[in-house]
Amino acid sequence: MDEKYFPEQIEERWQKTWEESGTFEVERDPEREKRFYCLEMLPYPSGFLHMGHVRNYSIGDALSWFRRLQGYNVLHPMGWDSFGQPAEQAAIKRGVMPREWTEQNITHMRAQFKRMGFSFDWRREIAAHTPEYYQWDQWFFLKMLERGLAYKKVSPVNWCPAESTVLSNEQSSGGVCWRCGAAVEKRDIEQWFLRITDYAEQLLADMREIEGGWPERVLTMQRNWIGRSEGAYIDFQVKDTDERVRVFTTRIDTIYGATAVVVAPDHPLVEHSPLKDDLRRFAERVRAASAVAREPGAEVEKEGINTGLLAVNPFSGELIPVWAGNYVLTEYGTGAVMSVPAHDERDFEFAQKYSLPIRRVIERISHDQPPAERDPEVEDQSVAMNEAFTESGILVSSGDWSGKLSADAIREMAEFAQSQGFGEGAVTYRLRDWGISRQRFWGAPIPIIYCERCGVVPVPESDLPVLLPERAEFTGSGQSPLAGVPEFVNTTCPKCDGPARRETDTMDTFIDSSWYFFRYIDPRNPEAPFDREKAAYWTPVDQYVGGVEHAVMHLLYTRFWTKFMRDIGLVNFGEPVKRLMTQGMVVAETFFREGEDAGSKVYINPADVDVVRDEKGRISSATLVKDGQPVTVGPFEKMSKSSNNGVDPNEMITAYGADATRLFILFAAPVENDLRWQESGIDGTLRFLRRIYSFVYRWRGSLAGAAREAGAAGEFSAEARALRHETHRTIERVTNDFEGLRYNTAVAALMELLNELYDFKAQAGSASASDLFAVREAVEALVLMLAPFAPHVAEELWEALGHVGGILGSGARWPEFDRALARKDEVEIAVQVNGKLRGRVNVPASATEDETRAAALADERVRAWTEGKQIIKTV
RNA sequence: GCCGGGGUGGCGAAAUCGGUAGACGCAACGGACUUAAAAUCCGUUGGCCGUAAGGCCGUGCGGGUUCGAGUCCCGCCCCCGGUACCA
Numbered sequence: 001m002d003e004k005y006f007p008e009q010i011e012e013r014w015q016k017t018w019e020e021s022g023t024f025e026v027e028r029d030p031e032r033e034k035r036f037y038c039l040e041m042l043p044y045p046s047g048f049l050h051m052g053h054v055r056n057y058s059i060g061d062a063l064s065w066f067r068r069l070q071g072y073n074v075l076h077p078m079g080w081d082s083f084g085q086p087a088e089q090a091a092i093k094r095g096v097m098p099r100e101w102t103e104q105n106i107t108h109m110r111a112q113f114k115r116m117g118f119s120f121d122w123r124r125e126i127a128a129h130t131p132e133y134y135q136w137d138q139w140f141f142l143k144m145l146e147r148g149l150a151y152k153k154v155s156p157v158n159w160c161p162a163e164s165t166v167l168s169n170e171q172s173s174g175g176v177c178w179r180c181g182a183a184v185e186k187r188d189i190e191q192w193f194l195r196i197t198d199y200a201e202q203l204l205a206d207m208r209e210i211e212g213g214w215p216e217r218v219l220t221m222q223r224n225w226i227g228r229s230e231g232a233y234i235d236f237q238v239k240d241t242d243e244r245v246r247v248f249t250t251r252i253d254t255i256y257g258a259t260a261v262v263v264a265p266d267h268p269l270v271e272h273s274p275l276k277d278d279l280r281r282f283a284e285r286v287r288a289a290s291a292v293a294r295e296p297g298a299e300v301e302k303e304g305i306n307t308g309l310l311a312v313n314p315f316s317g318e319l320i321p322v323w324a325g326n327y328v329l330t331e332y333g334t335g336a337v338m339s340v341p342a343h344d345e346r347d348f349e350f351a352q353k354y355s356l357p358i359r360r361v362i363e364r365i366s367h368d369q370p371p372a373e374r375d376p377e378v379e380d381q382s383v384a385m386n387e388a389f390t391e392s393g394i395l396v397s398s399g400d401w402s403g404k405l406s407a408d409a410i411r412e413m414a415e416f417a418q419s420q421g422f423g424e425g426a427v428t429y430r431l432r433d434w435g436i437s438r439q440r441f442w443g444a445p446i447p448i449i450y451c452e453r454c455g456v457v458p459v460p461e462s463d464l465p466v467l468l469p470e471r472a473e474f475t476g477s478g479q480s481p482l483a484g485v486p487e488f489v490n491t492t493c494p495k496c497d498g499p500a501r502r503e504t505d506t507m508d509t510f511i512d513s514s515w516y517f518f519r520y521i522d523p524r525n526p527e528a529p530f531d532r533e534k535a536a537y538w539t540p541v542d543q544y545v546g547g548v549e550h551a552v553m554h555l556l557y558t559r560f561w562t563k564f565m566r567d568i569g570l571v572n573f574g575e576p577v578k579r580l581m582t583q584g585m586v587v588a589e590t591f592f593r594e595g596e597d598a599g600s601k602v603y604i605n606p607a608d609v610d611v612v613r614d615e616k617g618r619i620s621s622a623t624l625v626k627d628g629q630p631v632t633v634g635p636f637e638k639m640s641k642s643s644n645n646g647v648d649p650n651e652m653i654t655a656y657g658a659d660a661t662r663l664f665i666l667f668a669a670p671v672e673n674d675l676r677w678q679e680s681g682i683d684g685t686l687r688f689l690r691r692i693y694s695f696v697y698r699w700r701g702s703l704a705g706a707a708r709e710a711g712a713a714g715e716f717s718a719e720a721r722a723l724r725h726e727t728h729r730t731i732e733r734v735t736n737d738f739e740g741l742r743y744n745t746a747v748a749a750l751m752e753l754l755n756e757l758y759d760f761k762a763q764a765g766s767a768s769a770s771d772l773f774a775v776r777e778a779v780e781a782l783v784l785m786l787a788p789f790a791p792h793v794a795e796e797l798w799e800a801l802g803h804v805g806g807i808l809g810s811g812a813r814w815p816e817f818d819r820a821l822a823r824k825d826e827v828e829i830a831v832q833v834n835g836k837l838r839g840r841v842n843v844p845a846s847a848t849e850d851e852t853r854a855a856a857l858a859d860e861r862v863r864a865w866t867e868g869k870q871i872i873k874t875v
Numbered sequence: 876g877c878c879g880g881g882g883u884g885g886c887g888a889a890a891u892c893g894g895u896a897g898a899c900g901c902a903a904c905g906g907a908c909u910u911a912a913a914a915u916c917c918g919u920u921g922g923c924c925g926u927a928a929g930g931c932c933g934u935g936c937g938g939g940u941u942c943g944a945g946u947c948c949c950g951c952c953c954c955c956g957g958u959a960c961c962a
Binding site: 173174215216217218219220221223224225227229231247248249250251262300302325326327328329331332333334336337338339340344345346347349428430548551552664667668669670672673674675676678680681683684685687688690691694736740742744745747748749750751752755758 | 876877878879880886887888889891898899900901902914915916955956957958959960961962
């Protein structure tokens with residue numbers, strides 16, 4: 001141990017020790033029932049670690065250390081989400097092959113991870129782009145195909161024009177590409193789908209199992225995304241044709257108020273319209289308009305055309321017009337609605353614009369008077385209503401159904417429709433099947449062969465993996481580069497041996513990440529994706545940590561995938577993750593100058609800026625170091641290339657050490673909050689590490705001989721008792737904070753304990769045996785509790801305190817607190833008179849209410865406020 | 876619009892059950908040490924009034940419950956995230 005704290009030396013030394021002694025390598029051990037699977041979302045190997053990564057993995061790493069110290073067998077693995085777009089972009093731009101590019105990046109990033117000192121079991125490392133991994137993607141695909149869960153169809157799909165590829169609904173949420181933000185277009189393309197909709201009901205119902213363990217907002221987002229809607233299908237006969245138009249409604253009770261049927265512009269029914277040419281033009285226009293990315297919240301003007309067709313309301317027999325409207329969506333429900341202007345806002349707006357009748361058929365329930373039956377002759381309420389009445393109530397002007405409550409009518413009318421053969425109760429979902437075909441090279445090939453004679457033939461399991469070729473032409477044309485590799489495309493049919501062609505699309509990379517954490521438990525298994533026994537021991541994941549941006553992508557897909565794995569007998573549960581933590585972003589100040597073009601900004605890296613602060617510490621101005629001229633101070637933004645406000649973790653490690661960097665990132669804000677990066681903050685945590693280091697340095701000689709048993713230390717002085725109280729109280733707080741992942745307060749508690757140690761009156765070298773015992777107890781607890789945050793320095797200090805073999809190797813355990821010691825034997829009670837703080841008194845913790853009251857009343861200041869008054873009180 | 880989460884010092888934040896608001900840290904200011912700087916150590920730091928003792932005010936706004944409200948209830952405002960012609 002040096003006199004001064006040099007993070008670099010310490011960190012290098014312990015990283016080497018950990019690696020050599022396999023400190024974080026674990027095996028399934030059925031004897032050890034206490035096991036813990038701690039997982040963080042695997043990174044895309046972009047080549048560089050950023051602060052978001054550091055935060056993500058520091059959170060998981062701290063928890064892993066905590067559980068290890070508690071005696072758990074902890075699985076904490078790491079791997080690479082190494083298929084994907086950027087590798088292919090690099091190939092297009094710079095001609096480097098995706099595999100080469102990716103593997104270089106992995107090498108570089110792995111070294112960065114090691115430099116952070118994260119406690120991964122590196123023997124279990126996996127990478128999605130290796131055939132040993134992606135063959136199981138292909139295997140799962142074949143299993144889904146067998147079970148009818150994978151199918152191919154032509155459908156309008158989301159197309160990202162910037163990246164020339166198809167996206168799933170989840171990946172184009174909000175009408176923009178999840179990766180690049182480009183407005184998504186619709187294209188008709190034949191592609192493979194997975195029937196995630198078969199699991200819609202389970203995905204909703206099983207949320208009960210993870211409620212409390214997952215953030216409420218993630219569950220809400222998934223619930224909304226699945227979008228379950230209960231209602232009924234109703235068929236309207238179209239006059240003078242054999243066609244029926246089927247609508248979906250959740251408000252069948254309002255059907256007597258339907259004054260039109262409105263269909264989507266490209267609904268098949270419009271072919272029967274006498275105005276079909278106009279309608280086709282209308283459909284074109286609507287289609288073009290919807291391809292433009294819209295501002296969220298911007299409402300599109302409702303437009304429609306009367307098709308000239310008439311439909312029969314099956315309940316009332318009434319003939320109503322059929323319109324085509326831009327507000328009816330092809331992809332939801334049946335692409336057709338019954339328009340009830342009186343009771344639906346959209347229909348109301350549409351009816352007003354096109355002067356359709358508005359007929360009220362639901363009244364608010366009133367206890368004073370029965371609902372008035374409307375005069376059928378004057379039933380148009382266009383004047384009387386100035387907005388739609390969308391609540392449920394009691395039916396009026398609805399034939400035999402009048403007088404019923406909405407809830408009853410909804411049920412009974414659906415049953416009636418079914419018995420009459422013109423409808424049925426139904427549940428629809430917003431969730432669509434998962435389109436997984438990508439016109440990409442850098443992904444797992446879809447294991448399908450097209451034979452002229454046999455048609456679509458799955459690749460036999462024994463022929464897996466379907467290997468990606470080493471090279472291809474990268475043009476960015478929108479067709480898979482695989483199509484241009486004849487030795488890949490041309491093959492023979494597994495059934496008839498005749499000439500055949502391979503599927504050239506690859507799988508969505510979200511398939512890789514849907515089950516990767518099961519591969520960690522058995523990463524080299526050549527026979528199966530993983531061993532069931534091993535899975536039964538390690539999974540489900542106890543704690544998962546990652547960004548919230550995956551709420552309706554990865555986190556939904558992986559729940560679906562797990563349910564499928566359960567159905568084919570690989571696991572015996574349907575929820576892969578018990579607890580989920582979504583960490584906040586790392587944000588930093590931005591600085592910029594006006595660019596050449598009006599309104600454009602040139603962002604300047606914070607490292608190149610000098611800031612001037614006013615006496616309150618607020619930034620008052622900033623100048624560019626290079627030229628001394630002022631720059632504009634912008635808002636805090638997520639660290640990114642585009643805002644040029646990223647901080648390189650490598651530079652932080654060089655300047656402050658991995659320990660201080662990790663400690664700061666966990667201390668500066670609660671894990672779910674955004675974290676404002678301020679370099680001065682990391683100074684504070686470095687200071688804390690230096691203080692604890694120099695304290696141990698000063699005391700280690702004296703502590704070496706200190707008693708390890710409280711009894712041997714004899715009587716404790718008041719100060720030693722107070723220190724022991726602080727120690728045990730801190731252990732209690734920190735332990736509880738770990739359970740709730742409240743790292744910021746855990747670190748604060750450690751800082752407080754260190755402050756107590758600095759305030760402790762005894763000096764190293766002259767302390768009594770009992771003082772030494774109290775200090776030793778405090779320091780050892782402090783060092784062990786520091787290990788999850790700053791493992792290198794904790795190891796160094798643990799060794800300095802006389803322990804051999806490293807923290808985990810020495811058999812150290814998370815400190816236990818003594819409940820009696822954690823409680824104070826004397827408490828300060830604040831005395832309030834009429835709700836105002838008037839004094840403080842110290843009483844023994846065991847004091848009765850009467851004693852406390854007496855003590856309170858004896859206090860001078862309290863007496864001054866209670867003099868001559870009657871007293872009624874509580875404690 | 877709807878759903879979810881928030882609003883506490885100059886800043887990040889704390890207050891786990893309705894009981895001392897602002898722990899811990901940053902920044903700032905003052906002091907010690909130093910030829911000097913860095914580092915380190917000590918102190919001050921929500922606002923107002925007061926020489927002081929002390930008092931008053933203070934957790935987005937307005938009400939309410941309570942001996943007592945950052946915390947509970949009612950009504951608003953604002954911010955962040957998600958999402959939408961979803962029938």
